[in-house]
């Protein structure tokens with residue numbers, strides 16, 4: 673199967689401290705691929721490396737034929753990669769509509785795109801004029817995802833999108849990820865809790881000390897729960 677995104681043995685550091693050590697990962701077209709690992713394993717750093725937000729010291733990141741690890745950070749989203757950072761990072765002083773507009777502008781998308789995105793998150797339609805800092809935590813997460821989708825990405829990176837959300841919001845996010853998958857979007861999903869992952873994932877990679885220890889089909893995890901213990905500690 674053709675890869676949507678390939679991390680080929682990448683090294684990343686913060687100053688002198690190396691955090692990713694030859695991390696390799698293949699995101700297949702149309703799959704939901706989860707990164708699991710303990711706090712500090714390097715999951716967020718891997719997503720930042722893809723977005724050009726931390727330099728890739730060795731190895732390379734390819735989006736099909738395009739070597740995106742050579743691009744500037746502002747160029748990466750224009751290649752069709754939507755990113756929802758850990759902790760959301762909205763422009764809290766801007767309204768919902770203005771946040772979405774920033775997403776649309778990134779790749780020159782217009783009304784049709786906005787309508788499609790609001791169709792996925794009807795709650796936002798009622799709140800277009802509201803300052804995004806005053807949205808609830810769950811609504812802010814919806815907005816962060818909606819903004820990423822305003823790029824019409826073919827690759828989506830989600831960093832712990834369900835953190836701190838109530839079950840109904842978690843379910844909604846899962847539904848959206850599944851709906852995007854139907855449309856052929858490839859998603860790289862960081863989660864801490866395996867139970868949040870099992871219902872949506874196709875494959876899971878276990879990240880430990882900045883390395884990909886193992887990538888397995890999700891069915892494999894169901895039959896071998898011990899594997900989760902080994903890499904994540906709690907099951």
Ligand SMILES: Nc1ncnc2c1ncn2[C@@H]1O[C@H](COP(=O)(O)OP(=O)(O)OP(=O)(O)O)[C@@H](O)[C@H]1O
Pocket residue numbers: 686691709710711712713714715716717718758864
């Ligand atoms: N800006 C930074 N400067 C220095 N060190 C950093 C920086 N960001 C992350 N690190 C370090 O890099 C390592 C990997 O961090 P990262 O945020 O990628 O982990 P993570 O797997 O996403 O963890 P979590 O599950 O807690 O979000 C950690 O040891 C962290 O302290």
Ligand SMILES: [Mg+2]
Pocket residue numbers: 715716717758831
């Ligand atoms: Mg993280």
